[in-house]
Amino acid sequence: MNGFLTVYKKEIRENLRDRRSLFNSVLLGPILFPILFIGLGYFAASKQQEKVEQVLEVPVVGAEHAPNLINFLEQQGVIIKAAPVDPEADVKQQVESVVIRIPEKFPQQWNAGEPAVVEVIADPSRRGSEIPIQKVKLLLRGYGGQIGQLRLQLRGISPSIQSPIMVRDVDLSTPQSRGMLIMIMLPYVLMITAFTGGMHLAVDSTAGEKERKSLEPLLINPVPRWQIMLGKMGATATFAFASLALTLVSFRFAFPLLPTGALGVDLHMSMTALAGILLIVTPVVVLAAAMLTTLAALAKSLREAQSYMGLVFMIPMIPSLIFMVNPMTPETWMMTIPMFSQSLLIAEFVRGETVSLLWVALSAGSTLILGVMFAAVAANLFNRPRLVFSS
Amino acid sequence: MIKVTDLHKSFGEVKAVRGISFEARDGEITGLLGPNGAGKTTTLRMLYSLLPPDDGEIRIDGLDPKNDAMAIKRTLGVVPDSRGLYTRMTARENIAYYGKLHGMKNKDIEFRIRELAQTLDMQDFIERRTEGFSQGQRVKVAIARAMIHRPQTVLLDEPSNGLDVMSTRALRHYILSLKEAGHSVILSTHIMQEVAALCDRIVIIAKGRIAADGSADELMRKSGCDSLEDAFVNLIGSEEGLMG
Numbered sequence: 001m002n003g004f005l006t007v008y009k010k011e012i013r014e015n016l017r018d019r020r021s022l023f024n025s026v027l028l029g030p031i032l033f034p035i036l037f038i039g040l041g042y043f044a045a046s047k048q049q050e051k052v053e054q055v056l057e058v059p060v061v062g063a064e065h066a067p068n069l070i071n072f073l074e075q076q077g078v079i080i081k082a083a084p085v086d087p088e089a090d091v092k093q094q095v096e097s098v099v100i101r102i103p104e105k106f107p108q109q110w111n112a113g114e115p116a117v118v119e120v121i122a123d124p125s126r127r128g129s130e131i132p133i134q135k136v137k138l139l140l141r142g143y144g145g146q147i148g149q150l151r152l153q154l155r156g157i158s159p160s161i162q163s164p165i166m167v168r169d170v171d172l173s174t175p176q177s178r179g180m181l182i183m184i185m186l187p188y189v190l191m192i193t194a195f196t197g198g199m200h201l202a203v204d205s206t207a208g209e210k211e212r213k214s215l216e217p218l219l220i221n222p223v224p225r226w227q228i229m230l231g232k233m234g235a236t237a238t239f240a241f242a243s244l245a246l247t248l249v250s251f252r253f254a255f256p257l258l259p260t261g262a263l264g265v266d267l268h269m270s271m272t273a274l275a276g277i278l279l280i281v282t283p284v285v286v287l288a289a290a291m292l293t294t295l296a297a298l299a300k301s302l303r304e305a306q307s308y309m310g311l312v313f314m315i316p317m318i319p320s321l322i323f324m325v326n327p328m329t330p331e332t333w334m335m336t337i338p339m340f341s342q343s344l345l346i347a348e349f350v351r352g353e354t355v356s357l358l359w360v361a362l363s364a365g366s367t368l369i370l371g372v373m374f375a376a377v378a379a380n381l382f383n384r385p386r387l388v389f390s391s
Numbered sequence: 392m393i394k395v396t397d398l399h400k401s402f403g404e405v406k407a408v409r410g411i412s413f414e415a416r417d418g419e420i421t422g423l424l425g426p427n428g429a430g431k432t433t434t435l436r437m438l439y440s441l442l443p444p445d446d447g448e449i450r451i452d453g454l455d456p457k458n459d460a461m462a463i464k465r466t467l468g469v470v471p472d473s474r475g476l477y478t479r480m481t482a483r484e485n486i487a488y489y490g491k492l493h494g495m496k497n498k499d500i501e502f503r504i505r506e507l508a509q510t511l512d513m514q515d516f517i518e519r520r521t522e523g524f525s526q527g528q529r530v531k532v533a534i535a536r537a538m539i540h541r542p543q544t545v546l547l548d549e550p551s552n553g554l555d556v557m558s559t560r561a562l563r564h565y566i567l568s569l570k571e572a573g574h575s576v577i578l579s580t581h582i583m584q585e586v587a588a589l590c591d592r593i594v595i596i597a598k599g600r601i602a603a604d605g606s607a608d609e610l611m612r613k614s615g616c617d618s619l620e621d622a623f624v625n626l627i628g629s630e631e632g633l634m635g
Binding site: 002003006007010013014017018209212213214215216217218219220221222223224385388 | 439440441442443461462464465467469470471472473474475476477478479480488489491492493494533536537
């Protein structure tokens with residue numbers, strides 16, 4: 001294994017001197033991602049706050065049909081605006097997020113004791129309009145409830161007859177488990193880092209070496225090619241691992257800076273939790289290094305290799321996206337799916353649950369097996385004459 | 392000592408080498424002379440086990456690359472056509488890397504680098520990163536890293552490509568010193584003067600075949616010409632690819 005060690009040490013040393021390589025593994029993951037997180041956190045929190053505190057301004061069509069309702073809304077702090085000419089068009093063009101329309105029949109229905117129709121014109125698929133819509137509906141329902149109670153009392157009936165069921169919330173979520181944003185994003189960020197951390201090195205030491213015409217003389221040395229491949233793959237994995245560890249540590253210090261109060265999240269990670277997460281993700285580092293080395297050995301040129309690397313971002317995205325769209329309860333069989341199992345395990349870890357050792361072992365085992373398979377493919381690619389002669 | 396018998400190699404439809412046989416003895420410089428694309432580089436690549444031959448036999452100091460590829464690689468010093476260096480490492484680190492790949496001890500590597508730096512006149516730039524090296528400096532580093540493990544047999548593929556006059560002179564001087572030290576040297580080139588100045592035996596290759604084989608005098612006698620250049624043109628039957 002002398003050849004492997006020599007290649008490994010040389011790649012590490014050479015890439016420590018490479019600014020691009022360092023940028024990719026030290027800057028991108030460990031510094032950029034936490035900053036992005038904190039920034040997004042603050043942004044989301046302040047937007048939320050703004051929406052909640054914002055004075056509700058609602059245009060009302062046909063306000064004259066229900067003066068009492070309008071009075072009620074105004075008492076609740078709603079500013080009633082003049083009726084627009086075409087409320088539907090205004091909502092569509094996002095001039096207004098919500099418009100109330102009181103039809104002419106309203107007084108008639110009201111006086112007859114029938115349910116009087118009030119229309120709320122809005123487009124709930126617009127993300128910004130959720131809160132105003134909810135507020136308007138809540139107010140209208142509140143008014144309706146009040147009037148309903150009054151009517152029952154007038155007829156000598158207790159209003160509680162209207163509520164045969166009373167729902168009481170018993171909240172079992174821990175403060176950690178409410179950190180949804182982080183639970184979805186953290187596994188994804190870590191998976192991406194496992195790939196990006198060693199990406200530049202993998203490309204540079206394989207396709208780059210071919211391009212700079214130093215691969216052919218290297219292969220003339222009396223070292224089996226699989227050892228040369230393994231040295232490069234090892235260096236790739238080492239960079240990715242360092243990048244991952246740095247990212248985790250910087251998240252550790254970034255979390256307390258997140259606006260937890262605003263998000264209802266109190267997330268603090270102990271060093272033990274960090275070590276646990278690192279342990280869970282390490283097999284992914286090996287898999288990523290093997291995949292990257294395979295892709296780089298497959299490429300005919302540096303450019304081709306770099307274009308493959310765009311795809312690499314997709315690989316860790318898939319399991320995280322599935323989890324994002326459909327958060328499922330982890331089960332044992334899921335632990336055999338590389339990268340998906342790690343996403344689940346990290347989420348469990350962050351929630352503060354105890355993670356079963358069997359699950360960790362299954363997840364690591366299946367990921368490492370796939371990694372070894374990719375490494376074997378890469379070793380085979382290194383043995384092809386085409387590795388050196390691209391054209 | 393290299394003995395090659397009836398070597399063949401094709402890449403798909405292209406028959407790069409079709410029946411090459413020659414011998415390169417210790418203490419002699421053997422020149423593979425031929426126009427560009429004649430099959431010289433492919434022949435050399437088969438000698439240093441980068442490409443497996445389709446057919447034919449290779450013996451290097453009696454060893455067969457089919458069975459003893461690693462042993463052969465240990466006895467060979469090769470300066471191939473591609474001679475890229477690691478630009479983020481110094482000349483010394485570039486050379487030492489190859490020494491370590493050969494399993495040499497650090498002390499021995501250090502000693503050898505001192506020796507080679509002197510012979511090849513590299514003291515001025517041995518500690519510098521190879522980024523921005525001149526062609527001549529790069530060839531010197533490529534030669535030093537190929538020679539670090541004291542190989543008995545030396546293969547050089549167009550070593551003077553891109554060198555200026557002074558560097559070429561120094562290179563020729565070094566190749567002659569290898570011969571005097573008893574190495575077996577094979578040199579591929581398309582430059583007539585190089586062959587005339589250096590080689591004891593000349594193997595003329597054209598279109599993947601041996602066109603002629605012998606000393607400069609023998610070749611002139613065979614072709615009935617009184618200059619090596621005329622003999623060469625006469626023997627390969629065209630002037631194609633002779634520039635340079």
